[in-house]
Amino acid sequence: MFEITAFETRRRGRQTLLLSTLLVVTIGLVVGLYPSIAASGVDFEAYVESFPPEVRNAFLGSVENIGTVEGFLVTELYQFVWVLLLGIYFGYVAAGTIAGEIEGGSVDLLLVNPVSRSRLVVGKFCSLLPVVVVVNAVAWLAVLVAVALVDETVDPVDLFVVHALFVLYHAASASVGLLASVVVDRVRVAQGIAIAVHFGLYLVDSLTLDTDYEWLGDLALSRHFDVGELLVAGDVDWAGLGYLVVVTVVLVVASAELFERTDVTA
Template sequence: MLELYAFEVRRRGRQTLLLTVLLVATIGLVVGLYPSIAASGVDFEAYVESFPPEVQNAFLGSVENIGTVEGFLVTELYQFVWVLLLGIYFGYVAAGAIAGEIEGNSIDLLLVNPVSRSRIVVAKCFSLLPTIVVVNGVAWMAVLAAVAFVGEDIDPLDLLVLHALFVVYHASSATIGLLASVLVDRVRVAQGIAIAVHFALYLVDSLTLDTDYEWVGDLALSRYFDAGAILVAGDVDWPGVAYLVVVAIVLVVVSAELFERKDVTG
């Protein structure tokens, strides 16, 4: 199991590097825009209120004080890029974990090793954690450096907590793709399912928030992760974090059990 884990981590090295560089560039661009926007005298509160509530929930988050650098980062970076796009990305990558081996006819090479199918699933899943940790760790340092460069201040501890909890959120997102990877044998189909499920849950969460149908979005991972509350107010929804951990564990266990019973001899 450790050999498989190490192999998968090494194989993702270049992918991790490219993703990290891209995200650091995005951080630099977003933070670099803040001084000019803040100096323009734009009434951010009126700007936010001009959008329908559904759009505010989906793309702007729950931040009230958008004029601060923390609020700006949540609305322009974390809510869309980190919550939605990176959540989808890690689910997309995990969706190729098992389906890719089956479609590529390399699954037999794994199964002949003295390792149970459940351990293969766990190793595949855990091999994504270094990427998730590196991306969020480097992003934390990049945001601190970029904010300091433009002459602004941000609480490094709140920012660290935010990215640490993003590790949990992204790991939970990945397990959705892992389950899809076990359910179907074709990589593109599994990846399509992972993207569709994650985006649909995010959309349902945004559209039903503060409505009579709010319960419909209770399954969405994004319902239990409020980047604005963490970074701006310093509040952490610990029951929500626990929910994300439980979801990740349950989906890994279900994926492992399904793979144990799956016929891959075809």
């Protein structure tokens, strides 16, 4: 399993570098806008209240005071890019792991080696974790530097906790894609399923909040990860994090068990 993880991790080196670079540029652009926006004198609270509740929940998060640099980061960077887009991205990448080997015909060569199907699935999943860790570590440092360059400050410990816990969130997102990769043996279909599930549940989370159907949104990963509470208020939702861990473990185990029973030669 560790050989598979190490090999796949090396293969993802360029992908990790490109993604990290893109996110650093994004962080620089977003943070660079903050001084001019803060100096504009705009009533941010009134601006936020002008949006429908569904839009606020989906794209602005739970932060009430977006006039602070922490609130600005949550609404303009983390809620959309980290929660939604990166969640979709890691699910998309994971969806191509097993399905890609099956569609490309290379899975038979892998299984000739003394490695079980379960170890193959777990090894493929674990190869995504270094990417998740590196991306969030680079982003943590980039945010600190960018904020300092505009003469603002963010608590480095709180920011570290945010990105450390984002590792759990993105791992859970990847586990959704991993299951799709085992269920469907076509890469594009598996990736489409992963995107649809993540984005669909994200919308359900936003649209059902504070309604009679709020229980439907409890299935969404985003419902259990409130970056605004973490960065602005410093509150950790331990039950929510427990849900992310359980989802990750259950989906990885289910993927491994399902692949053990899948006829890849059909």
